[in-house]
Amino acid sequence: MNLATPYLGFTLPHPFVAGASPLADDLDRLKRLEDAGIAAVVLRSLFEEQIDQEALAHHGAIASHADSFAEATSYFPDPEGSVFGPDEYLEHLARVKASLGVPVIASLNGYTRAGWTDYARQLEGAGADALELNLYYVATDGGEDAAEIEDRMVEIVRGVDASLFFPIPLQL
Numbered sequence: 001m002n003l004a005t006p007y008l009g010f011t012l013p014h015p016f017v018a019g020a021s022p023l024a025d026d027l028d029r030l031k032r033l034e035d036a037g038i039a040a041v042v043l044r045s046l047f048e049e050q051i052d053q054e055a056l057a058h059h060g061a062i063a064s065h066a067d068s069f070a071e072a073t074s075y076f077p078d079p080e081g082s083v084f085g086p087d088e089y090l091e092h093l094a095r096v097k098a099s100l101g102v103p104v105i106a107s108l109n110g111y112t113r114a115g116w117t118d119y120a121r122q123l124e125g126a127g128a129d130a131l132e133l134n135l136y137y138v139a140t141d142g143g144e145d146a147a148e149i150e151d152r153m154v155e156i157v158r159g160v161d162a163s164l165f166f167p168i169p170l171q172l
Contacts, residue, residue, distance in 0.1 A: 005039070008130045008167035010103050012039035020044045020107050020132070027095055040103040041096065045134045046089045046119060048110040086119065090126040097127035107171070109134035116156050117163045130167040133160060 003014035017040045018024060018033050024043045033041070089106075097104045106128035110116035116133075123131055135153050161168055 007040070008103070008105070008169060010040070010129070012103075013037075014039055017042060024096075025092070027092075027099060030096055030100060034100050034102055038102060040105060040129075041100065042105040042132060043089075043093060043096070043107055045107040045109045045132075046086060046123070048108075048112065048115040048119060086122070090122055093123065093126040093128055097129075103129040105130045105132055105169070107132040107134050109136060110156070111137075113156065113159055116160050120160045120164055124164050124166060128166070130169065131160070131164065132169050132171050133157060134171045136171070 005012045005015040007015070007017075014037075016038060018030070018038045020042045021044065023029050023033065024041055030041055093104065093106055104127070106123040106126075108116065108119050108123060108131060110119060120131055133156070135156070137149065137153070139149055157168070157170065
């Protein structure tokens with residue numbers, strides 16, 4: 001039985017893809033999935049707002065101790081314990097791409113036009129074979145109608161698509 005599946009310009013041997021999950025955070029697990037026959041891998045989303053919030057929290061935590069005594073440097077947060085930020089995500093993506101022989105699909109959830117296009121270019125540069133745009137959006141402005149939200153999403157997709165050279169599936 002031929003299960004070959006065209007997806008994003010690739011011909012996958014079958015449609016079984018490792019979807020975005022914690023499994024994709026560990027290179028050894030991904031290698032085991034590839035050994036087990038997975039056809040492609042989708043990494044978890046890089047969230048622009050999480051990156052911004054973490055940067056602000058990090059700055060606030062350090063600035064709040066700026067006038068402390070030198071002995072108090074242990075109050076500073078440990079940068080090694082931070083969450084999967086953009087640099088770590090790009091490094092992980094590059095390692096995964098170099099280690100696996102299956103397509104590697106990055107995922108991005110942004111909220112500013114510049115964030116979408118800037119991070120998308122970086123993910124492409126790090127070796128992603130495609131970029132899933134995670135367009136999840138919580139509408140909180142009662143004055144904004146559905147057409148405005150849809151128009152903004154279409155503009156985001158157009159802007160990202162115009163700046164990249166690889167396939168862009170959408171997650172809505």
